[in-house]
Amino acid sequence: MQISLRVRNWPIQRKLLMIILAAISASLALVLVGIAVYEITTYRTHLMKEVPDVGDFLAANSAPTLAFDDPKTAREILQTVRATPELTVAALYAVNGQVFASYVRATRSFASVPPKPGPAGLRIRGSHIELVRPVKQKGVTLGTLYLRADMASVYSRLRGYAGIVLVVALALWGGAFLLQVLLKRLVSDPLFRLSKMAARIAGGDLRVSAPEDSGDEIGQLAKALNHMTAELARSYSELQGNLKQLQTANKELEAFSYSVSHDLRAPLRHIIGFVDLLFKEAGDRLDENNRHYLEVILDSARIMGNLIDDLLAFSRNSRAEMAMQWFDFNSLLNEVIDDFSVETKGRNIEWNIESLPVIFGDRTLLRQVWANLVSNAIKFTRPRDRAIIMIGSKREENDFIFFIRDNGVGFDTQYQDKLFGLFQRLHDPDEFEGTGVGLANVQRIVRRHGGNVWAESVLGEGAAFYFSLPKKGGAQT
Amino acid sequence: MEFLKIIWGISACILALTLSQMPVLAQEAPEYQIKAAMLYKFALFVEWPAGAFSGPASPFAVCVLGTDPFGPWLQHEIDETPVGKHPVVIRYLGKAEEAGGCQMVFISRSERPRLKKVLASLQNTHALLISDISPANEFCRAGGMIGLIIKNNKVRFELNAALAGKKGFKIDSTMKRVATSVKCGEEP
Numbered sequence: 001m002q003i004s005l006r007v008r009n010w011p012i013q014r015k016l017l018m019i020i021l022a023a024i025s026a027s028l029a030l031v032l033v034g035i036a037v038y039e040i041t042t043y044r045t046h047l048m049k050e051v052p053d054v055g056d057f058l059a060a061n062s063a064p065t066l067a068f069d070d071p072k073t074a075r076e077i078l079q080t081v082r083a084t085p086e087l088t089v090a091a092l093y094a095v096n097g098q099v100f101a102s103y104v105r106a107t108r109s110f111a112s113v114p115p116k117p118g119p120a121g122l123r124i125r126g127s128h129i130e131l132v133r134p135v136k137q138k139g140v141t142l143g144t145l146y147l148r149a150d151m152a153s154v155y156s157r158l159r160g161y162a163g164i165v166l167v168v169a170l171a172l173w174g175g176a177f178l179l180q181v182l183l184k185r186l187v188s189d190p191l192f193r194l195s196k197m198a199a200r201i202a203g204g205d206l207r208v209s210a211p212e213d214s215g216d217e218i219g220q221l222a223k224a225l226n227h228m229t230a231e232l233a234r235s236y237s238e239l240q241g242n243l244k245q246l247q248t249a250n251k252e253l254e255a256f257s258y259s260v261s262h263d264l265r266a267p268l269r270h271i272i273g274f275v276d277l278l279f280k281e282a283g284d285r286l287d288e289n290n291r292h293y294l295e296v297i298l299d300s301a302r303i304m305g306n307l308i309d310d311l312l313a314f315s316r317n318s319r320a321e322m323a324m325q326w327f328d329f330n331s332l333l334n335e336v337i338d339d340f341s342v343e344t345k346g347r348n349i350e351w352n353i354e355s356l357p358v359i360f361g362d363r364t365l366l367r368q369v370w371a372n373l374v375s376n377a378i379k380f381t382r383p384r385d386r387a388i389i390m391i392g393s394k395r396e397e398n399d400f401i402f403f404i405r406d407n408g409v410g411f412d413t414q415y416q417d418k419l420f421g422l423f424q425r426l427h428d429p430d431e432f433e434g435t436g437v438g439l440a441n442v443q444r445i446v447r448r449h450g451g452n453v454w455a456e457s458v459l460g461e462g463a464a465f466y467f468s469l470p471k472k473g474g475a476q477t
Numbered sequence: 478m479e480f481l482k483i484i485w486g487i488s489a490c491i492l493a494l495t496l497s498q499m500p501v502l503a504q505e506a507p508e509y510q511i512k513a514a515m516l517y518k519f520a521l522f523v524e525w526p527a528g529a530f531s532g533p534a535s536p537f538a539v540c541v542l543g544t545d546p547f548g549p550w551l552q553h554e555i556d557e558t559p560v561g562k563h564p565v566v567i568r569y570l571g572k573a574e575e576a577g578g579c580q581m582v583f584i585s586r587s588e589r590p591r592l593k594k595v596l597a598s599l600q601n602t603h604a605l606l607i608s609d610i611s612p613a614n615e616f617c618r619a620g621g622m623i624g625l626i627i628k629n630n631k632v633r634f635e636l637n638a639a640l641a642g643k644k645g646f647k648i649d650s651t652m653k654r655v656a657t658s659v660k661c662g663e664e665p
Contacts, residue, residue, distance in 0.1 A: 060651060061651050061654075062651075063521075063522075063651060064518075064522055064649065064651045064652040064654065064655040065655055067518040067521060067522070067652075067655075068515065068518060068633070068634070068652075068655045069511075069631065069632075070633075070655045073654060073655055137521040137522060138520075138521045138560070138561060139561075140521055140558065
């Protein structure tokens with residue numbers, strides 16, 4: 001497994017080379033085996049023909065030496081097999097079975113003259129061939145000839161072939177190595193440089209540029225990559241400019257809305273003050289209708305006052321410096337819930353609150369997050385005889401995810417994208433009061449902490465709100 | 478009994494001594510057994526001229542001229558085995574003139590005094606003329622074809638190849654190789 005993994009990580013050009021080399025080596029080996037089989041069989045057939053011929057010649061020539069008892073000449077005749085390298089032993093036996101004359105080639109093989117020639121015939125004995133034939137003259141047996149031929153020479157020839165194949169294989173491997181070096185220099189290295197460059201671009205570094213030194217596909221790719229980088233850098237700086245303009249415009253808008261809200265408060269205070277005064281001083285003289293008019297004016301002014309307060313808070317939240325610190329979310333949540341004791345008095349609410357972690361953030365701002373979410377949960381469970389509110393958290397790789405779930409009226413999920421918009425309300429103000437600023441505020445604060453907000457709901461059955469906070473404090477804007 | 482043993486011992490010693498003093502051959506077989514066997518072997522390597530046999534199955538006659546030196550050995554070595562299809566017969570001749578019909582004539586040493594005359598009268602036969610008369614050269618010069626000699630304690634032969642060829646004998650070339658000389662009688 002380890003080897004296959006290592007092989008899998010090889011560069012393509014090496015894999016290709018290895019496959020080609022394996023194929024070449026295998027075919028060379030096959031050729032060698034084929035040659036060996038062919039050589040051995042043809043050699044054997046050749047010997048099976050050659051040995052009896054030599055036998056005939058030796059028998060004819062040595063007949064008189066046996067007849068006239070001349071072992072010296074017999075030896076001379078047997079020596080002639082020296083010219084046939086595969087013949088290792090030649091021997092003559094007299095009629096009485098004694099060795100008359102013999103020749104044994106000095107080789108590494110352990111061929112020797114057998115004490116008895118054995119029955120006449122041509123035999124294959126393992127790696128050698130044996131011939132035993134009588135020496136006759138005019139039908140009279142004068143003795144016996146023994147010949148032995150070894151395949152040693154074919155093996156030595158095969159060793160030669162193997163050497164050649166080995167040299168060829170070595171040359172191929174050497175060539176392959178050179179080819180690999182060349183490929184690496186011409187293909188792999190430039191590709192690797194390009195891939196490193198692409199990684200740097202992906203990492204946000206747009207100043208890199210690839211060398212366009214070759215005219216091949218890699219050079220073209222480098223050119224395209226450089227073009228792309230330049231294009232990216234251009235649009236990035238364009239975007240940056242746009243962003244700066246947007247930010248300035250946004251800041252101006254915020255300042256404007258703050259000052260508008262602030263400036264609106266003074267006349268509103270006057271309206272409320274003087275309507276109050278009018279009510280107190282001239283209340284008795286007014287009829288029922290006129291008194292109602294004054295009450296409507298007063299209510300509307302108060303609602304307007306709340307709106308202005310919320311707007312001011314919202315713009316403050318957007319602009320205030322964040323005081324980041326580590327603190328316990330549980331105690332914060334308890335404070336928030338305590339603040340709602342008046343609203344919840346006399347209501348049947350079941351709180352299921354899990355233990356929350358210690359987090360890093362702006363305590364004041366996050367308190368507003370919980371206040372808004374808890375307030376919503378209390379508000380929208382009002383029609384329920386028994387309200388159930390669950391609060392908990394989930395630990396993810398980089399974030400904590402907090403949730404608050406209720407069994408209230410819920411909301412229609414098709415308006416989900418409007419949920420966190422400023423002044424967006426999904427419910428009738430007569431039924432559920434509110435300014436439409438709360439969730440926008442929540443979203444703004446969570447995003448300033450580097451987190452996110454989302455919600456789920458089934459209309460009429462309840463809603464769940466989620467927000468995430470980075471574990472190590474978030475990006476701050 | 479003791480006496481008999483001593484007699485046996487002494488005779489054995491005498492025998493051993495006598496044998497060691499004799500110019501015996503190193504070979505196990507007696508000299509004339511070997512020579513007898515050689516006569517037969519020559520027949521295996523020599524082709525006789527066309528008119529040498531009266532028929533395809535006519536006998537192959539080995540003749541001995543003069544005092545027979547072979548004793549029982551000639552019978553022993555030659556009997557029974559035919560040469561080709563010719564059954565072998567042995568004839569003992571008193572005179573050279575009786576050699577008609579012989580394929581092979583062995584001239585005994587007893588003929589040495591009359592050598593030239595004997596050989597001259599044998600020249601018109603189809604017989605291969607063999608002898609162990611020494612020197613062989615002299616025998617060959619007188620018209621002999623194969624001279625048996627002793628060399629290195631072994632029985633060897635010299636060939637008068639030129640004469641044998643002239644007479645129509647075909648001597649196997651391989652046999653010539655074994656011969657001590659093929660120019661018997663040509664040397665000075």
